[in-house]
Amino acid sequence: MAPDLRNCSICGRLYSYKGRDVCSKCLEKEDDEYAIVRHYVRDHPGASIAEVSMETGVDEDKILQFLRDGRLISRGLSYTTNCERCGKTIAGGKYCDICLKDLGAQLNSVIPTRRKPEPEVKSWGKSKERMHIREGEEE
Ligand SMILES: [Zn+2]
Ligand SMILES: [Zn+2]
Structure with a gap:
Protein backbone atom coordinates (compact mmCIF):
# COMPACT_ATOMS: atom_id res chain seq x y z
CA MET A 1 0.00 0.00 0.00
CA ALA A 2 1.42 3.34 -1.08
CA PRO A 3 2.07 5.84 1.67
CA ASP A 4 -0.53 8.54 2.00
CA LEU A 5 1.51 11.55 1.02
CA ARG A 6 0.25 14.96 2.05
CA ASN A 7 1.53 18.46 2.38
CA CYS A 8 2.24 19.56 5.92
CA SER A 9 -0.27 22.18 6.97
CA ILE A 10 2.47 24.14 8.72
CA CYS A 11 5.62 23.96 6.60
CA GLY A 12 4.10 22.64 3.36
CA ARG A 13 6.58 19.80 3.10
CA LEU A 14 5.42 16.50 1.58
CA TYR A 15 5.18 13.83 4.23
CA SER A 16 3.50 10.49 4.82
CA TYR A 17 0.22 11.01 6.59
CA LYS A 18 -0.11 9.35 9.96
CA GLY A 19 -3.34 10.74 11.30
CA ARG A 20 -2.26 14.34 11.78
CA ASP A 21 -2.08 16.99 9.09
CA VAL A 22 1.42 18.10 10.01
CA CYS A 23 4.74 16.47 9.20
CA THR A 80 -10.95 34.40 25.90
CA THR A 81 -14.24 35.83 26.97
CA ASN A 82 -16.12 39.10 26.82
CA CYS A 83 -16.28 41.79 29.46
CA GLU A 84 -19.67 41.57 31.13
CA ARG A 85 -19.91 45.34 31.25
CA CYS A 86 -18.67 46.67 27.88
CA GLY A 87 -18.35 43.49 25.84
CA LYS A 88 -14.66 43.94 25.08
CA THR A 89 -12.73 40.75 24.41
CA ILE A 90 -10.66 39.87 27.44
CA ALA A 91 -8.31 37.06 28.28
CA GLY A 92 -10.17 36.00 31.37
CA GLY A 93 -12.28 37.02 34.31
CA LYS A 94 -15.52 38.93 34.20
CA TYR A 95 -14.50 42.46 33.32
CA CYS A 96 -11.82 44.19 31.26
CA ASP A 97 -9.12 46.24 32.98
CA ILE A 98 -10.91 49.51 32.28
CA CYS A 99 -14.22 48.33 33.69
CA LEU A 100 -12.47 46.76 36.67
CA LYS A 101 -10.87 50.10 37.38
CA ASP A 102 -14.20 51.86 36.84
CA LEU A 103 -16.04 49.45 39.08
CA GLY A 104 -13.33 49.71 41.70
CA ALA A 105 -13.55 53.49 41.65
CA GLN A 106 -17.30 53.34 41.90
CA LEU A 107 -17.16 50.99 44.84
CA ASN A 108 -14.64 53.21 46.56
CA SER A 109 -16.62 56.37 46.01
CA VAL A 110 -20.12 55.04 46.55
CA ILE A 111 -19.86 52.90 49.63
CA PRO A 112 -18.00 55.14 52.09
CA THR A 113 -19.96 58.28 51.22
CA ARG A 114 -23.29 56.54 51.12
CA ARG A 115 -25.56 58.67 53.26
CA LYS A 116 -28.32 57.51 55.50
CA PRO A 117 -31.64 58.91 54.44
CA GLU A 118 -32.09 62.17 56.27
CA PRO A 119 -34.85 62.16 58.83
CA GLU A 120 -37.83 64.06 57.59
CA VAL A 121 -37.87 67.38 59.36
CA LYS A 122 -41.34 68.34 60.31
CA SER A 123 -41.45 72.04 60.26
CA TRP A 124 -44.56 73.99 60.42
CA GLY A 125 -44.47 76.96 58.17
CA LYS A 126 -45.23 80.32 59.70
CA SER A 127 -48.04 80.83 57.26
CA LYS A 128 -49.70 77.75 58.61
CA GLU A 129 -49.42 79.01 62.16
CA ARG A 130 -51.13 82.19 61.21
CA MET A 131 -53.95 80.28 59.73
CA HIS A 132 -54.56 78.49 62.94
CA ILE A 133 -57.92 79.21 64.34
CA ARG A 134 -58.27 79.19 68.03
CA GLU A 135 -61.69 78.29 69.16
CA GLY A 136 -63.56 80.69 71.32
CA GLU A 137 -61.90 83.77 70.05
CA GLU A 138 -64.57 84.58 67.62
CA GLU A 139 -66.58 87.65 68.37
ZN1 LIG B 1 5.87 20.48 8.62
ZN1 LIG C 1 -15.22 46.36 30.06
Missing part, protein backbone atom coordinates in the same frame (compact mmCIF):
# COMPACT_ATOMS: atom_id res chain seq x y z
CA SER A 24 6.79 14.65 11.81
CA LYS A 25 9.19 17.58 12.11
CA CYS A 26 6.42 20.08 12.80
CA LEU A 27 4.65 17.59 15.01
CA GLU A 28 7.80 17.30 17.06
CA LYS A 29 8.02 21.07 17.34
CA GLU A 30 4.35 21.22 18.25
CA ASP A 31 4.86 18.55 20.87
CA ASP A 32 7.69 20.59 22.33
CA GLU A 33 5.47 23.64 22.46
CA TYR A 34 2.66 21.62 23.90
CA ALA A 35 4.98 20.28 26.60
CA ILE A 36 6.06 23.82 27.49
CA VAL A 37 2.49 25.09 27.57
CA ARG A 38 1.23 22.11 29.54
CA HIS A 39 4.02 22.56 32.02
CA TYR A 40 3.26 26.24 32.45
CA VAL A 41 -0.47 25.66 32.83
CA ARG A 42 0.14 22.95 35.37
CA ASP A 43 2.19 25.37 37.45
CA HIS A 44 -0.18 28.27 36.85
CA PRO A 45 -3.72 26.93 36.85
CA GLY A 46 -6.25 29.46 35.63
CA ALA A 47 -3.71 31.42 33.61
CA SER A 48 -5.13 33.21 30.59
CA ILE A 49 -4.17 32.29 27.06
CA ALA A 50 -2.49 35.66 26.61
CA GLU A 51 -0.45 35.14 29.74
CA VAL A 52 0.58 31.61 28.79
CA SER A 53 1.54 32.79 25.31
CA MET A 54 3.61 35.61 26.71
CA GLU A 55 5.38 33.42 29.25
CA THR A 56 6.02 30.42 27.00
CA GLY A 57 6.58 32.19 23.68
CA VAL A 58 4.01 29.89 22.06
CA ASP A 59 1.47 31.55 19.75
CA GLU A 60 -1.97 32.16 21.21
CA ASP A 61 -3.43 30.44 18.14
CA LYS A 62 -1.37 27.38 18.92
CA ILE A 63 -2.59 27.33 22.51
CA LEU A 64 -6.18 27.70 21.32
CA GLN A 65 -5.57 24.80 18.98
CA PHE A 66 -4.33 22.68 21.87
CA LEU A 67 -7.53 23.53 23.68
CA ARG A 68 -9.69 22.75 20.66
CA ASP A 69 -7.85 19.48 20.14
CA GLY A 70 -8.61 18.62 23.73
CA ARG A 71 -4.91 18.23 24.49
CA LEU A 72 -5.15 20.94 27.08
CA ILE A 73 -7.91 20.89 29.61
CA SER A 74 -9.80 24.14 29.45
CA ARG A 75 -10.37 24.09 33.18
CA GLY A 76 -6.72 24.89 33.70
CA LEU A 77 -6.67 27.57 31.05
CA SER A 78 -9.27 30.25 30.67
CA TYR A 79 -10.67 30.90 27.23
